[in-house]
Amino acid sequence: MKKTVSIIGGGPSAFLLASFLEEEKFTVTIYEKNKTAGRKFLVAGKGGFNLTHSEDISEFIKRYTPSNFLKNALLNFTNTDFRNWLNKIGIPTFIGSSKRVYPKEGIKPIEVLTTILNHLESKSVNIKYEHVFSGWNSDNNPIINNTTVISDYTVFSLGGGSWKVTGSDGSWLNTFKEKGIKTIPFQATNCAYKIDWKPNLIQQNEGKPLKNIAISCDNKTQKGEAVITKFGLEGNAIYGLSPQIREALNQHKKATIYIDFKPSLSLENILSKMVTSNQKNTIQILKKELKLSPSQIDLLKTYLPKETYLNSSYLAENIKKFPLDIIDFSPIDEAISTVGGIDLKAVNENFEINNLPNQFCIGEMLNWDAPTGGYLLQACVSTGVYLANYLNKTITTEK
Known part of the structure; x- marks a missing residue:
């Protein structure tokens, strides 16, 4: 039977x-x-x-x-x-x-x-x-x-x-x-993560993609793309870090991520391209020599102190390891999935x-x-x- x-x-x-x-x-x-x-x-x-x-x-x-x-x-x-x-x-x-x-x-x-x-x-x-x-x-x-x-x-x-x-x-x-x-x-997991953007940054860059980047959190790195939204960041480069971001948010109410804007280049390669450039303007160096997008350049220029932004060594370090603080998840009903x-x-x-x-x-x-x-x-x-x-x-x- x-x-x-x-x-x-x-x-x-x-x-x-x-x-x-x-x-x-x-x-x-x-x-x-x-x-x-x-x-x-x-x-x-x-x-x-x-x-x-x-x-x-x-x-x-x-x-x-x-x-x-x-x-x-x-x-x-x-x-x-x-x-x-x-x-x-x-x-x-x-x-x-x-x-x-x-x-x-x-x-x-x-x-x-x-x-x-x-x-x-x-x-x-x-x-x-x-x-x-x-x-x-x-x-x-x-x-x-x-x-x-x-x-x-x-x-x-x-x-x-x-x-x-x-x-x-x-x-x-x-x-x-x-x-x-x-x-x-x-x-929520595989979701957008909230960042308290500076108003001038989001006004110019809402909806803009950050392509060919790598994002790290708690010793895990995810390559891919992220999109700047009014709420924060979303995209496959950050979705894959959901367990690490969630653990940090649950424990500390904040998760620090680090963006590598040029994962294909070493810190030494970046610095060399910058100091040997014929360009005199920092924006032009970043655009012509490193092929950074306007949104990537805006992030660096908006968040870095002027003395850091104008110092080739410090700027190169931030191109490879740019810090951002995540302060929350998106609402569950806007998430792709849940844990x-x-x-x-x-x-x-x-x-x-x-x-x-x-x-x-x-x-x-x-x-x-x-x-x-x-x-x-x-x-x-x-x-x-x-x-x-x-x-x-x-x-x-x-x-």
């Missing part, structure tokens, strides 16, 4: 779990609170549908905080495995210049979602829409739409706390906390909730962090596949 699996939440981790559960062993139902599934999946695709990243899995794993928690899941279903699976169900992919992986050109996000949902339908997965989880009854069975749902296995795939417009609002957190499951308050949710100590190595046997948590509702670039989605799908493989083996063992 088949076992029943109730998956609460209709996102990527739920889709892959349902897809990899063996049809002859399980009857699978996904309960989604919205009228449609995968809304956050679609919103994430508006800026270019980044499915995963192509880097070697050994390096891939290091992108996560903490990395060990997800290691087995990522090795069990790697970025290459994900691409192969997508291709198998009819979604060919390609590797872009940034080494990120996208659907083949011309394939829209809605087509990806529709293909996945059709695949689930072919496997007899039942999706029930407008079904809202509200807690548990006295026998620890989940309550959905005020009705008790009894199944052999319950899997929660409720997402994080960002992007309320998609239904991913983290409203489940208190329900789990009241149940005695250890939780951690949500915080917090279910404490990792509240689940075992198979994502089973310690004090609720045969009930599991997967995906972004668990307290791990990852930068943008395909890492978030990959971890979600990998946890889903890992749990599916565990349950498949469990039923074999029970026989």
Whole structure:
């Protein structure tokens, strides 16, 4: 007789779990609170549908905080495995210049979602829409739409706390906390970070990019691009430092970052170009010899004391290590993702909730962090596949 699996939440981790559960062993139902599934999946695709990243899995794993928690899941279903699976169900992919992986050109996000949902339908997965989880009854069975749902296995795939417009609002957190499951308050990550800009700087440079830079915080460096906004800084060069910035903000209410405006040049190279230049004006030296952008030059000129700015040695040092103080996160609902949710100590190595046997948590509702670039989605799908493989083996063992 088949076992029943109730998956609460209709996102990527739920889709892959349902897809990899063996049809002859399980009857699978996904309960989604919205009228449609995968809304956050679609919103994430508006800026270019980044499915995963192509880097070697050994390096891939290091992108996560903490990395060990997800290691087995990522090795069990790697970025290459994900691409192969997508291709198998009819979604060919390609590797872009940034080494990120996208659907083949011309394939829209809605087509990806529709293909996945059709695949689930072919496997007899039942999706029930407008079904809202509200807690548990006295026998620890989940309550959905005020009705008790009894199944052999319950899997929660409720997402994080960002992007309320998609239904991913983290409203489940208190329900789990009241149940005695250890939780951690949500915080924004992969978000804009607040800087108290000087008015004249932001008036001239709001919306301007800082390209080909490197930003450091607490001995970690991230290359890429950042954009100056009225609020502060955002972009991939700072998103990847979210764990370090968050720790400093939580501890000290301030995080100091350092921008290297010319990561391709050493301090010695920069100083040499400056002192041997035929240009007499500092701005022209920075523009002609070092190819700094007007925004980079404005940052240096606005924030450095005049005697530092006009001293070649001191100026060169600041070009390589320009300090800025971050004073806050952006609001959670403006963040790409969140950390917090279910404490990792509240689940075992198979994502089973310690004090609720045969009930599991997967995906972004668990307290791990990852930068943008395909890492978030990959971890979600990998946890889903890992749990599916565990349950498949469990039923074999029970026989």
